[in-house]
Amino acid sequence: MAVLNMLTAESAFLVIPSLVLLILITQTLTSWTRLRHIPGPHTAKFSNLARFLWVKSNRAHEIHTQLHRKYGPVVRFGPNMVAVADPAEIGHIYGFGKTGAWRKSDFYRALLMKPTGKPMPGIFATQDETIHKALKRPISGAYSMSTLVSFEPYVDATMRVFCDQLQTRFAETKAVADFGMWLQMFAFDVIGQLTFSKRLGFLERGEDVDNVMARLWGMFRQTSLASQMPWIDPLWTNNPLKRWMRSKGTSPGAAFAMERIAERRALMAQSGKDDWGVKERDFLSRFLEIEAKENGGVPPYAVSVWASSNITAGSDTTGILLRTIFYNLLQHPQTMDKLVAELNTAAEKGELDELASWKQTRELPYLAACITEAGRLHPPFGLPYERVVPPEGATVSGTWLPGGTIVGMSAWATHRHRPLFGDDCDDWVPERWLRCSPEHRRKMENGLLTFGAGHRSCLGKHVAYLEVYKVVPTLLRKFKFELVRDAHHAPTWTVENRWFIMQHGFFVRLSPKLASGDVDHTR
Numbered sequence: 001m002a003v004l005n006m007l008t009a010e011s012a013f014l015v016i017p018s019l020v021l022l023i024l025i026t027q028t029l030t031s032w033t034r035l036r037h038i039p040g041p042h043t044a045k046f047s048n049l050a051r052f053l054w055v056k057s058n059r060a061h062e063i064h065t066q067l068h069r070k071y072g073p074v075v076r077f078g079p080n081m082v083a084v085a086d087p088a089e090i091g092h093i094y095g096f097g098k099t100g101a102w103r104k105s106d107f108y109r110a111l112l113m114k115p116t117g118k119p120m121p122g123i124f125a126t127q128d129e130t131i132h133k134a135l136k137r138p139i140s141g142a143y144s145m146s147t148l149v150s151f152e153p154y155v156d157a158t159m160r161v162f163c164d165q166l167q168t169r170f171a172e173t174k175a176v177a178d179f180g181m182w183l184q185m186f187a188f189d190v191i192g193q194l195t196f197s198k199r200l201g202f203l204e205r206g207e208d209v210d211n212v213m214a215r216l217w218g219m220f221r222q223t224s225l226a227s228q229m230p231w232i233d234p235l236w237t238n239n240p241l242k243r244w245m246r247s248k249g250t251s252p253g254a255a256f257a258m259e260r261i262a263e264r265r266a267l268m269a270q271s272g273k274d275d276w277g278v279k280e281r282d283f284l285s286r287f288l289e290i291e292a293k294e295n296g297g298v299p300p301y302a303v304s305v306w307a308s309s310n311i312t313a314g315s316d317t318t319g320i321l322l323r324t325i326f327y328n329l330l331q332h333p334q335t336m337d338k339l340v341a342e343l344n345t346a347a348e349k350g351e352l353d354e355l356a357s358w359k360q361t362r363e364l365p366y367l368a369a370c371i372t373e374a375g376r377l378h379p380p381f382g383l384p385y386e387r388v389v390p391p392e393g394a395t396v397s398g399t400w401l402p403g404g405t406i407v408g409m410s411a412w413a414t415h416r417h418r419p420l421f422g423d424d425c426d427d428w429v430p431e432r433w434l435r436c437s438p439e440h441r442r443k444m445e446n447g448l449l450t451f452g453a454g455h456r457s458c459l460g461k462h463v464a465y466l467e468v469y470k471v472v473p474t475l476l477r478k479f480k481f482e483l484v485r486d487a488h489h490a491p492t493w494t495v496e497n498r499w500f501i502m503q504h505g506f507f508v509r510l511s512p513k514l515a516s517g518d519v520d521h522t523r
């Protein structure tokens with residue numbers, strides 16, 4: 001009997017691991033076979049480790065582009081993940097109409113906001129279309145261009161502080177500015193001002209107050225990795241210990257948002273519902289108004305996620321776009337000359353104020369070409385926007401994808417599609433938007449994924465454009481910039497792709513220019 005018991009224990013010891021191994025092998029083979037008709041690197045066919053390591057290298061955008069150039073527009077990036085870089089498929093995958101929309105993949109689970117420790121379904125990352133609709137519908141109007149023009153005084157106030165700081169700290173002292181950092185600080189402060197009528201205070205202090213920016217970036221450095229292997233998220237970035245630690249100290253960005261909301265609610269309770277405590281209606285006053293109007297129709301956490309998502313989705317992204325514009329203008333002085341000439345002509349005609357207005361700058365063709373080209377050449381989001389193929393399956397770029405396959409397009413790789421954007425698509429050429437026929441221009445515009453596409457595309461695109469179309473001309477009219485290179489005349493910045501393609505180390509010297517309206521004969 002004892003021998004029989006030993007045999008049973010021994011065989012269980014062998015049988016259980018063998019069964020687990022058999023299940024794993026069967027699963028791997030089944031998932032490999034499902035998509036075996038799709039080309040791609042061998043390592044990617046059996047495990048998501050390859051794409052995890054691409055992200056870890058900080059160069060995933062370049063690796064993705066090389067893979068598309070090697071294997072074609074449809075490439076297998078993982079056992080169940082297929083990347084597409086064919087601009088003609090944007091409407092199909094991201095569904096311009098409501099019915100065509102494919103839902104977001106588990107990639108986004110890792111990106112859920114955790115303003116109080118626990119993951120919360122926000123507009124950006126929720127995979128649940130019902131929650132998405134409930135959160136987005138009431139606030140869409142607040143982000144429309146017609147509404148946003150009333151936000152212009154908030155942008156002006158932040159631009160004034162920005163210009164004063166650049167003037168006194170750098171233009172007058174000739175000190176070298178970490179301009180990349182200052183542009184990011186501007187983007188954060190302007191969002192604070194638009195959302196809460198209160199800047200986060202970076203520009204005045206000239207530093208990353210409470211490490212808000214650094215901590216947000218630290219979060220993206222981790223979650224971008226977890227997004228490539230969503231099963232590790234509950235074990236790594238979102239385990240009970242991490243949740244508990246987060247609940248003890250909310251991230252400073254979220255803490256800033258929560259404090260402003262609490263302050264405003266207290267003020268309203270004191271002085272009656274209609275007094276928002278601010279001169280113009282900022283985003284927070286509109287959010288609170290909507291919450292009251294919906295009368296329980298929106299989730300109780302709605303105001304928190306609306307306000308925090310302005311900061312998390314709208315600050316780093318705009319900072320990255322601004323850096324790309326200035327950096328490329330400085331690297332290609334003939335494009336800088338053209339843009340400055342366009343601005344000078346407008347100023348000579350009295351059509352450009354010292355603080356440029358949206359109305360004055362939105363029709364300037366070379367400025368628009370530079371901004372669009374920056375979003376094409378260096379889109380702030382650097383990983384494929386993942387979606388799930390519906391159960392009936394779909395043919396994408398001539399390739400059959402069974403239902404449940406994860407499919408995603410990388411903006412970086414798609415924007416380098418040579419047949420659409422030309423053989424010079426790796427280069428900074430703002431003229432490409434001006435020298436082509438209107439039909440080709442429209443095709444190129446439809447091939448852009450800078451702000452995503454379809455019903456989950458960027459809600460804050462007009463906010464970003466309002467800032468960019470105002471601050472670029474204002475700074476270029478006020479200062480002359482000189483790129484500071486290292487001893488080997490190398491470009492100064494490095495990039496790190498962790499969902500956002502962040503640039504580090506963009507240094508300039510600034511000097512004051514002539515007064516507004518004067519012609520700059522020195523260029």
Ligand code: HEM
Binds near residue numbers: 136449460
């Ligand atoms: C240059 C600046 C910006 C860029 C390049 C950008 C890009 C994007 C992209 C690519 C998406 C879709 C991502 C996906 O499909 O996974 C997105 C969504 C979103 N963005 Fe932006 N964004 C910018 C600025 C802003 C600003 C300023 C705000 C808010 C004030 C904002 C708020 C949002 C929100 C709420 C969503 C989610 C929309 C939805 O799912 O319905 N973004 N953005």
